[in-house]
Amino acid sequence: MSIDEILNKTNLTCEEIKQLLAAEGEDKKKLFDRALQVKLKHLDNYVHLRGLIEYSNICTKYCLYCGVRCKNLKVERYQLSDEEVIECAKLAHKLGYGSVAIQSGERSDKAFVDKITHLVQEIKKIDNGSLGITLSLGEQTEETYRRWFEAGAHRYLLRIEASNEDLYYKIHPRDEKHDFKKRLDCIDSLLKVGFQTGSGVMIGLPFQSLDDLASDLLFFKQKDLAMVGMGPFIPHPDTPLWAYKDQIPPAEKRMELTLKMIATLRLMMPEINMVAATANQTLDPQGREKAILAGANVIMPNLTPNEFRENYLIYPDKANVKDKPSQTQSKLDESLAAIGHKVLYNAWGDSVAFMRKKALGQ
Numbered sequence: 117m118s119i120d121e122i123l124n125k126t127n128l129t130c131e132e133i134k135q136l137l138a139a140e141g142e143d144k145k146k147l148f149d150r151a152l153q154v155k156l157k158h159l160d161n162y163v164h165l166r167g168l169i170e171y172s173n174i175c176t177k178y179c180l181y182c183g184v185r186c187k188n189l190k191v192e193r194y195q196l197s198d199e200e201v202i203e204c205a206k207l208a209h210k211l212g213y214g215s216v217a218i219q220s221g222e223r224s225d226k227a228f229v230d231k232i233t234h235l236v237q238e239i240k241k242i243d244n245g246s247l248g249i250t251l252s253l254g255e256q257t258e259e260t261y262r263r264w265f266e267a268g269a270h271r272y273l274l275r276i277e278a279s280n281e282d283l284y285y286k287i288h289p290r291d292e293k294h295d296f297k298k299r300l301d302c303i304d305s306l307l308k309v310g311f312q313t314g315s316g317v318m319i320g321l322p323f324q325s326l327d328d329l330a331s332d333l334l335f336f337k338q339k340d341l342a343m344v345g346m347g348p349f350i351p352h353p354d355t356p357l358w359a360y361k362d363q364i365p366p367a368e369k370r371m372e373l374t375l376k377m378i379a380t381l382r383l384m385m386p387e388i389n390m391v392a393a394t395a396n397q398t399l400d401p402q403g404r405e406k407a408i409l410a411g412a413n414v415i416m417p418n419l420t421p422n423e424f425r426e427n428y429l430i431y432p433d434k435a436n437v438k439d440k441p442s443q444t445q446s447k448l449d450e451s452l453a454a455i456g457h458k459v460l461y462n463a464w465g466d467s468v469a470f471m472r473k474k475a476l477g478q
């Protein structure tokens with residue numbers, strides 16, 4: 117099938133997705149142009165912000181790619197105090213972000229679950245619940261997800277990282293703590309509880325093929341997710357996957373493949389929210405803007421107090437670790453204006469796809 121025919125479809129086959137991911141030259145340009153056109157038609161030129169709060173780097177898991185893994189003894193562990201979390205949320209509100217996203221290493225003990233419930237309730241008290249709350253706190257029981265939903269969180273991001281089970285176990289240990297089936301069940305629980313549910317993958321992993329990436333996009337579509345976050349894989353020297361750093365595509369290729377994944381998914385799921393991940397900016401100073409032009413519509417500026425950010429490095433050399441929120445905001449407004457986009461301030465920026473389904477009672 118010609119590229120022009122594929123670009124006018126939303127129900128793409130695995131082969132058609134692979135054709136788009138392999139596009140070069142004029143075909144690649146057509147893919148990016150079409151993805152931007154689709155995004156502007158369905159979502160306008162707005163970008164939604166989530167003030168990111170990296171609550172804690174204490175984690176019970178040891179994913180093979182992650183610098184925060186509990187087996188990395190070089191990391192100084194921290195957990196923000198309640199006051200620090202509330203201050204971050206108040207700052208997000210003051211800056212007009214509309215939403216916060218709380219991210220943490222994975223824990224499921226009672227003290228952690230109770231603490232998150234409490235923090236969500238406290239954040240909802242700010243200006244009568246005016247802040248939307250996204251959580252990204254890993255695998256939990258359906259009961260925990262329900263508690264946090266009832267406390268006031270309404271979006272949850274749980275990245276599958278690789279939808280192919282074989283690949284999943286090449287980037288996670290094969291043991292009871294890192295169970296692919298459980299990850300899938302958790303995504304189903306989140307959908308059942310009623311969260312706007314998001315997932316995502318890393319792009320350019322060792323052992324990853326175009327078939328894997330095409331299957332990832334089909335997985336998001338099949339689950340009918342409300343949001344997706346995808347970013348390039350960046351190896352961390354203090355992790356087992358570092359040993360394979362010479363077997364991955366060069367940074368420019370991983371970046372380009374990420375942009376193609378974003379653009380292709382925008383064609384397949386025109387109304388979902390898609391994050392321009394910080395990892396894009398780490399590989400390319402213009403990476404965030406390129407992701408927005410390829411079809412992303414969400415940015416997560418980091419509001420974690422600066423002294424803790426160096427200890428929340430899933431991958432090394434993370435962009436914006438030293439920026440102050442006020443600097444981030446003015447840089448962001450300018451850089452988005454330069455590419456014909458603007459932040460929609462003081463709004464939750466929910467997924468249009470999700471809200472439409474909800475309105476139809478689905």
Ligand code: SF4
Nearest residue numbers: 175177179182185221
């Ligand atoms: S990816 Fe998440 S769950 Fe896995 S080790 Fe890192 S912080 Fe823990």
